Amino acid sequence: MDKGDMQADAVVVGAGPAGSSTAHYLAMAGLRVLLLEKSAFPRDKVCGDGLTPRAVAELVRMGVDTSGWARNTGLRAVGGGHTIELPWPETASLPNFGLACPRAELDAALAAKAQESGAVLRENVTVVGPILHERSGRVIGVKAKSAEREPLAFKAPVVVDAGGVSARLATAVGREKAMNRPxxxxxxxxxxxxxxxxxxxxxxxxxxxxxxxxxxxxxxxxxxxxxxxxxxxxxxxxxxxxxxxxxxxxxxxxxxxxxxxxxxxxxxxxxxxxxxxxxxxPMAFNRKPHYADGLLLVGDAGGMVSPFNGEGIAYALQAGRLAADAIAQAHSRPTITAKDRALAAYPAAMREELGGYYSLGRAFARLIERPRIMHMCVAHGLPRPTLMRLVMRLLSDCYDRRGGDWMDRLISALAKAAPKA
Structure with missing residues (x-):
């Protein structure tokens, strides 16, 4: 697709991990993808810069070059007068190491990967609102402005809001955050x-x-x-x-x-x-629905940060992958009804993957927001290595969803038994 083309198969708003992941997988599927970013790379984002093994696994799937990034072998937990070092677990689905990379470098690498795959990136473009179909109210594009404040319009049958916690497009169509989520x-x-x-x-x-x-x-x-x-x-x-x-x-x-x-x-x-x-x-799917009327939410726009540890990058990358799969399937369908049926697979997949796990996280948030209770848990828990290995897997989401050892199976059973968030 030419950079001057205002029409695409999909418009993705925001070139953070969620947006670049979505654009990468869509372009790999052969769709014409326009990726809009309000800043210019490299640009900074507030983040811990740590990448858990689950995030690393998503980067491996994308084929991102991580050479030169700091590699870590595990986690050192300090509290209650105790210190314990826990290695990342050995699992079939995840690597046994994490990475650390400043967001300025990470986001630039992900956006470059999306471009390498065929997506068109337009920087210094600020999206100001959705374009709605006048009869159905369906989102069919976005209104934007360039750095020179030139008004712009980009049309597509599917729009992805990957614009972060502000979720400007989602808010514009009435999808407000849920106040009862962490x-x-x-x-x-x-x-x-x-x-x-x-x-x-x-x-x-x-x-x-x-x-x-x-x-x-x-x-x-x-x-x-x-x-x-x-x-x-x-x-x-x-x-x-x-x-x-x-x-x-x-x-x-x-x-x-x-x-x-x-x-x-x-x-x-x-x-x-x-x-x-x-x-x-924004945590635990605090903004929904993740798909309706031509607009999908990925990453922070859909409240996909883990309540257990504040991790958002792994889930942003995962959401981009699953959203792109649903969009590619919808692209092949001949009618709006059939397209919506395919697109509905995306929120269903996110709910199946993370709904129960995030519900456990909401219970965890209610418990540890009280410092004294947290202190009691830390003081009594850290001296017990087996318990801490189990807790680490739960909090870091470093467990096999299918199979694994007894710890993995226990966490999986708890997540499956919990109500889907």
Whole structure:
């Protein structure tokens, strides 16, 4: 498709992991795909930059070149006066390693992969709203503007909202977020550190205002993810079982945590690289339906962040793959009714894959949003390696959906028994 062409088989709005994954798989299926991005690459996004084995598996499927990215072998959990290191599990469906890569680099690589596959990327294009069919109200394209504020219009029988937490298109057609679903908030920055070559990702399950055990316990958790090039991503997050604002002062929390962090990491003002930035994490399918009337939601636009750990990239990539499959099938159908039947397979597939797991995550969110309960769980759980291996698989979604060992089968059974979110 020529870059000047305003007509496509599918328009994808947002070139983050969800949008680029969707565009890649659609182009691989032979469809004319237009991928619209409001910024220009490389551009930064607030993220922990950690890629779990499930995210790595999706990158492998796409054929993304990850050479030069920091590889990690597992997770170090710190809390309750204990520290435990847990290797990523050996499973048939997932690799036994994770990766870490700054989002500026990751997103640029994914967008380049979509282009390599045949999608047309247009940068510095801001989508301002949907184009609706005047009689049916079906979404048949998007209105946009260029960097020079030139009005633009792009038409397609299918539109994908991959525009992140704002979900501008979804909101414009009345798909509001569900206030009873969990919402996370994350703040992160970067530091130069002599421990940047650490081979594990570190998770702090408790955050204290002062000395651990002798000061106030703050809500939330922290992370330290080593990156290549002598840099580490350091951040904290909080989890609420509803979408109501927490009212927490995250900058003050971060400052208090850093003041008491181990000096081995070198978290000083002189070593800080970039400012502290925050973002909301929409969780547990908090915006639905994921398909209706020509518009699909993928990634953060559909609330696909895990309530267990704030992970969104793996599910964004997965959603793009499943959405593209449904769109490609619909493309071959002769009538609107038949196309909608094929497109309905996408939300059904997402619900089957993650609905029960996310329902478990919602129960987890209600439990750990209370710092004292979290402290009790951490203090009694961390000293028990077998229990922690099970918990790690559950929280990181590093288990085989089909088969596996007894831990995998137990988690699968719990997810299948839980109501589909």
């Amino acid at each position: 919402m996370g908030v994350a703040y992160r920055t970067y530091f130069r550190s002599g421990r940047s070559a650490d081979s594990v990702m570190e998770s702090h399950l408790e955050l204290w205002k002062g000395k651990p055990g002798k000061s106030d316990l703050m809500p939330g958790y922290g992370w330290i993810f080593p990156l290549a090039g002598g840099i580490v991503n350091v951040g904290l997050g909080s989890l609420s079982s509803t979408a109501k604002a927490t009212g927490l002062d995250y900058r003050a929390m971060f400052k208090a945590w850093m003041a008491n962090a181990s000096s081995e990491w070198g978290f000083t003002e002189e070593n800080q690289v970039g400012r502290l930035r925050g973002a909301a994490l």
